[in-house]
Amino acid sequence: MGTGQDLYIRAKQIIPGGTQLLSKRPEMFLPDQWPAYYTRAKGSEVWDLEGRRFIDCSIGGVSACPLGYADPDVEEAVVGAVKAGSMSTLNCPEEVELAELLLDIHEWADMVRYARSGGEIMAVAARIARAATGRTKIAFCGYHGWHDWYLAANLGKGDELDSHLLAGLDPAGVPAGLQGTMLPFEYNRLDQLEQIVGGNQDIAAIVMEPVRYLPPAKGFLEGVRKVADQVGAVLVFDEITSGWKMNVGGIHLTYGVNPDLAIYAKAIANGHAMAAVVGRESVMSAAQATFISSTNWTERIGPAAALATIRKLEALAVPASLIETGNMIREGWLSAASRAGLELSVGNIPPLSTFSLNYENALAIITLFNQEMLDRGFLATSQFVPTLAHTEAQIACYFEAVDEIFPMLVDAIENKKVEVKLRGPIKHSGFERLN
Numbered sequence: 001m002g003t004g005q006d007l008y009i010r011a012k013q014i015i016p017g018g019t020q021l022l023s024k025r026p027e028m029f030l031p032d033q034w035p036a037y038y039t040r041a042k043g044s045e046v047w048d049l050e051g052r053r054f055i056d057c058s059i060g061g062v063s064a065c066p067l068g069y070a071d072p073d074v075e076e077a078v079v080g081a082v083k084a085g086s087m088s089t090l091n092c093p094e095e096v097e098l099a100e101l102l103l104d105i106h107e108w109a110d111m112v113r114y115a116r117s118g119g120e121i122m123a124v125a126a127r128i129a130r131a132a133t134g135r136t137k138i139a140f141c142g143y144h145g146w147h148d149w150y151l152a153a154n155l156g157k158g159d160e161l162d163s164h165l166l167a168g169l170d171p172a173g174v175p176a177g178l179q180g181t182m183l184p185f186e187y188n189r190l191d192q193l194e195q196i197v198g199g200n201q202d203i204a205a206i207v208m209e210p211v212r213y214l215p216p217a218k219g220f221l222e223g224v225r226k227v228a229d230q231v232g233a234v235l236v237f238d239e240i241t242s243g244w245k246m247n248v249g250g251i252h253l254t255y256g257v258n259p260d261l262a263i264y265a266k267a268i269a270n271g272h273a274m275a276a277v278v279g280r281e282s283v284m285s286a287a288q289a290t291f292i293s294s295t296n297w298t299e300r301i302g303p304a305a306a307l308a309t310i311r312k313l314e315a316l317a318v319p320a321s322l323i324e325t326g327n328m329i330r331e332g333w334l335s336a337a338s339r340a341g342l343e344l345s346v347g348n349i350p351p352l353s354t355f356s357l358n359y360e361n362a363l364a365i366i367t368l369f370n371q372e373m374l375d376r377g378f379l380a381t382s383q384f385v386p387t388l389a390h391t392e393a394q395i396a397c398y399f400e401a402v403d404e405i406f407p408m409l410v411d412a413i414e415n416k417k418v419e420v421k422l423r424g425p426i427k428h429s430g431f432e433r434l435n
């Protein structure tokens with residue numbers, strides 16, 4: 001228990017949930033031991049409150065920083081925006097420049113609107129889709145933020161979000177009147193979507209990530225596009241996590257299936273607050289028929305950071321190197337596991353690589369992995385999101401540590417000692433009350 005854990009205990013008393021993002025709760029990695037707070041982050045490195053330096057080989061700021069932390073070019077653009085005045089009565093020209101750049105990348109699209117976070121821009125997209133169609137129901141797959149339109153899915157039986165977000169999520173505070181507006185289908189199950197549409201011709205939108213853990217089955221995305229066209233629903237691809245990693249823009253560009261609205265946040269500005277909906281004029285112009293407007297969506301830092309990020313992603317072909325590093329990580333895990341005799345499989349797109357362990361007490365084993373990696377100077381877990389800033393030498397050091405720890409895990413599994421070796425509780429896997 002260090003200074004960070006002491007601060008986190010205080011935080012939990014005055015900040016419900018302790019943090020602003022579930023995925024950054026220390027309990028998600030290593031309860032009672034995770035450093036919890038940072039003083040500085042640069043490149044692939046993070047310093048905690050005690051000044052200890054870690055190489056971040058974990059979730060990489062929830063995959064928001066493909067260039068690495070505090071990238072010098074993005075930093076320069078942000079400092080420039082701050083020094084030039086990040087807010088005024090007039091609008092910043094960067095938002096027009098950014099719209100032009102986004103439309104160059106998305107030839108199928110005509111218009112752009114902005115917000116400053118992922119959940120927020122998804123709520124904007126849902127509103128635009130409903131305004132454009134005059135309909136209410138939304139067929140969806142996957143996670144799309146915390147807002148009422150989405151959590152309304154759990155107003156029925158209460159388990160609709162179990163396989164899309166978290167099991168057992170209570171939609172407390174979401175107006176009951178929204179019940180029946182959200183219709184879930186599973187990824188790669190075109191038959192489920194067709195069934196939903198068969199019984200509900202009044203669908204406003206189909207909302208999904210184009211890729212979710214698994215690649216799309218042959219014909220799946222094309223099939224979804226066809227269903228949307230047949231029923232007159234707006235097809236929304238949520239690229240908040242999948243965007244800017246496999247290519248410059250959305251992953252849908254790689255698959256050649258275009259939505260009506262593509263949604264970006266997170267990596268679009270290398271972790272600075274920025275979000276965009278890029279879409280066809282026929283749908284986007286409905287933003288004028290309703291009211292979508294916010295003061296802080298006019299500040300200058302977000303668009304300045306996004307312009308610098310996208311230009312650098314393009315100039316250095318960053319997605320290609322994220323794929324290469326991601327593949328190296330997967331191969332590293334697989335060969336270290338086979339040397340150690342650990343039952344491990346890998347998944348997700350290479351720049352968001354994850355491993356899973358095929359054991360009943362997998363959560364405890366991953367907690368032990370996180371604990372041992374932390375002892376060796378790494379923030380690590382069963383996901384490794386590489387950035388441009390990770391060096392080959394750092395990845396080699398990471399795998400030296402993995403090569404020490406995997407055999408130790410196997411020994412602990414075989415001798416039923418995993419829980420005994422833990423110096424704190426087992427990590428959480430999803431939503432759990434903290435007190």
Ligand SMILES: Cc1ncc(COP(=O)(O)O)c(C=O)c1O
Pocket residue numbers: 117118119120122143144145146209238239240241265266
């Ligand atoms: C696919 C997807 N949609 C929406 C969101 C919500 O974005 P934010 O956390 O910026 O509100 C996330 C965040 O992880 C996401 O992965």
